[in-house]
Structure formats: structure tokens, C-alpha cells
Amino acid sequence: MGIKGLTKLLVDNAPTAMKEQKLESYFGRRIAVDASMSIYQFLVVVGRKGTQMLINEAGEVTSHLQGMLYRTIRLLEAGIKPVYVFDGPPPDLKKQELAKRFSKRAAGSEELAVAIASRNKEDIEKFSKRTVKVTQQHNEDCKRLLRLIGVPVVEAPSEAEAQFAALCKAGKVYAVASEDMDSLTFGAPIFLRHLMDPSSRKVPVMEFEIPKILEEMNLDMDQFIDLCILSGDYCIGGLTALKLIHQHGSIENILENINKYQIPDNWPYSEARLLFKEPIVSMEEKPEINTPNEE
DNA sequence: ACTCTGGCTCAAGACGCA
DNA sequence: TTGAGCCAGAGT
DNA sequence: TGCGTCC
Numbered sequence: 001m002g003i004k005g006l007t008k009l010l011v012d013n014a015p016t017a018m019k020e021q022k023l024e025s026y027f028g029r030r031i032a033v034d035a036s037m038s039i040y041q042f043l044v045v046v047g048r049k050g051t052q053m054l055i056n057e058a059g060e061v062t063s064h065l066q067g068m069l070y071r072t073i074r075l076l077e078a079g080i081k082p083v084y085v086f087d088g089p090p091p092d093l094k095k096q097e098l099a100k101r102f103s104k105r106a107a108g109s110e111e112l113a114v115a116i117a118s119r120n121k122e123d124i125e126k127f128s129k130r131t132v133k134v135t136q137q138h139n140e141d142c143k144r145l146l147r148l149i150g151v152p153v154v155e156a157p158s159e160a161e162a163q164f165a166a167l168c169k170a171g172k173v174y175a176v177a178s179e180d181m182d183s184l185t186f187g188a189p190i191f192l193r194h195l196m197d198p199s200s201r202k203v204p205v206m207e208f209e210i211p212k213i214l215e216e217m218n219l220d221m222d223q224f225i226d227l228c229i230l231s232g233d234y235c236i237g238g239l240t241a242l243k244l245i246h247q248h249g250s251i252e253n254i255l256e257n258i259n260k261y262q263i264p265d266n267w268p269y270s271e272a273r274l275l276f277k278e279p280i281v282s283m284e285e286k287p288e289i290n291t292p293n294e295e
Numbered sequence: 296a297c298t299c300t301g302g303c304t305c306a307a308g309a310c311g312c313a
Numbered sequence: 314t315t316g317a318g319c320c321a322g323a324g325t
Numbered sequence: 326t327g328c329g330t331c332c
Binding site: 004005038041042044045046047063066067070071073074129179196236237239240 | 298299300301306307308309310
């Protein structure tokens with residue numbers, strides 16, 4: 001859903017709103033992390049060869065636990081206090097998208113079956129990735145693991161991105177770490193990318209500050225949200241969207257003044273906007289670090 | 296000629312021992 | 314799934 | 326740095 005070239009758009013139009021940071025500069029900070037996204041990555045990549053994954057004696061997948069445990073240890077060693085945020089039920093607006101994913105996975109399964117039958121290793125490799133799905137069980141496994149080692153877990157009432165942006169706005173965490181640029185659209189004041197990248201890959205932590213982005217791009221937050229919706233849902237690029245917003249101020253005004261772009265039928269931009277502006281989040285008490293449970 | 300978009304591809308975690 | 318990089322084609 | 330292992 002995110003804008004394709006948002007990073008590049010920011011590099012070009014708001015260069016000082018982002019800066020390279022060292023991991024050490026977050027020592028002692030509480031940082032929110034998107035758990036579901038991480039679990040997905042672990043399932044795709046950890047110990048997977050063809051259809052093989054890491055499993056326990058009962059044959060249950062443990063790739064996500066392996067990945068989650070080591071990553072959390074790395075964060076703790078760096079003096080970072082992670083707060084993992086789990087997805088809740090998705091908003092209605094995303095149902096369509098989810099249906100698409102479902103059929104893609106189904107198609108992936110079929111192709112995988114063909115690949116297995118014909119013993120085509122490359123295809124098995126490719127299609128097995130497409131069938132990956134984070135289940136409730138995977139989520140529960142990870143919550144349990146995190147609670148056992150005393151790392152706080154937050155269960156979002158809906159989208160995790162929205163929830164941790166809200167935590168950050170409320171000052172309950174210092175920053176939000178994700179690879180998903182939607183975090184910016186949800187208005188997380190400080191947004192970190194590549195927090196987990198090993199130093200060997202020489203990708204520095206990139207820190208984005210929303211207030212600076214808005215100032216430098218000469219937008220208010222509503223306009224920034226419109227910009228993201230405009231170029232996310234819809235077939236124009238970020239640069240054009242930015243120009244249009246500067247010119248007309250809002251999606252409504254753009255639609256009134258411009259006819260040359262093809263408008264999707266029943267384009268639900270105002271629903272999308274509401275999702276970003278007033279997302280469903282919970283404001284429970286500050287997530288506390290629990291004492292590690294002996295086991 | 297230049298810019299933008301869109302379609303394609305790719306890689307993706309973390310450890311430790313050579 | 315996600316972003317990024319590269320190439321081709323459309324629009325200016 | 327590259328590659329096998331983690332379960």
C-alpha cells in the first residue's frame with residue numbers, strides 16, 4: 001500500500017529530514033517493532049531450503065522463534081528496549097487486498113505442487129516462499145517467547161503500524177522501527193529503518209523525523225497523508241502527487257480541478273484517509289518490562 | 296533529451312567456524 | 314509480503 | 326568473506 005518511491009522522494013525533497021544514525025545512539029531507548037512483519041520475514045528466510053524449515057520434535061515450525069529470539073537478543077545487547085506490536089484484525093478497507101493475497105497464495109500452492117511433482121528445485125524454492133503465511137499460532141508462539149524473556153508485547157486492536165505510531169506520538173516509545181514506509185503515513189514522529197541490519201552489510205540506521213519532513217516539503221500532516229494515498233492507491237508517482245498537492249492542497253481539490261487522470265471507480269480515498277488519521281488504536285498503560293520468567 | 300511511471304527482477308535472519 | 318534497482322516506453 | 330547450521 002505504501003508509496004513506491006517514498007524514500008527517493010524524501011531524499012530528493014526533504015534531504016535533511018532523514019539522517020544516518022549509529023545503533024549506539026539508541027542505547028537505553030524504548031523502540032516499537034512490528035512483530036508480524038518480522039515473523040513473516042523469519043518464516044520466509046530462516047532455515048528454509050525448498051520446503052524445509054526449522055522444526056521441533058513434534059514437527060512444528062520453529063523458524064519464527066529462532067529468528068525472534070536472536071534478533072531480540074541483539075537488540076537487548078545494543079541497549080535497546082524493544083516493544084513488539086502485534087497485528088489485530090485488519091480494517092474492512094483492506095479486505096479486498098487480503099482476498100487478493102489469499103488467491104495469490106492459493107496459486108502459489110498449486111504452482112508449488114507442480115514444481116514438487118516435476119522436481120524443479122528452482123521453482124520449489126520460488127513458490128514455497130509465496131505460500132508463507134503468518135498464522136495465529138506463530139503469533140501466539142512469539143508472544144509467549146517474548147513474555148518469557150521479559151520483553152513487552154502490545155496487541156494492536158487493528159493495524160500494528162497504526163498502534164506503534166500512536167505509542168510513539170504518546171511518548172510511550174522513543175521511536176518506531178520498521179521497513180514499512182506506511183509508518184510515516186501513520187505519523188510516527190521518529191521512524192527508523194534498517195535498525196536490524198548487521199553492520200557487515202554497512203547499511204546505516206536511517207532516522208526520519210516527521211516534523212522535519214513536513215516542514216521541508218512544505219506540507220501539513222493532512223496533506224502528507226493525502227500525498228501517500230494519492231500515489232499509493234492510484235496510478236501516479238510520488239513526484240506528480242507532490243506537485244498536485246502543492247498546487248491544489250487536497251485530494252478533493254485535485255479531483256475538482258484535474259480531469260486528465262483516470263479516477264478509479266468509487267475510489268475510497270476518504271476512508272483510506274480516515275484510517276490514517278483516526279486509526280483504531282488502544283491506549284493501554286505503558287508497556288512495562290516484566291521480570292524474565294525462569295524456565 | 297529528459298522525466299516519470301510501471302513492470303520486471305531480486306533478496307530477505309543470525310550464528311560460528313573455516 | 315516489503316523495498317530497491319534496472320530497463321523500456323509514454324508523456325512533456 | 327563464504328557457507329553450513331540453527332530445529
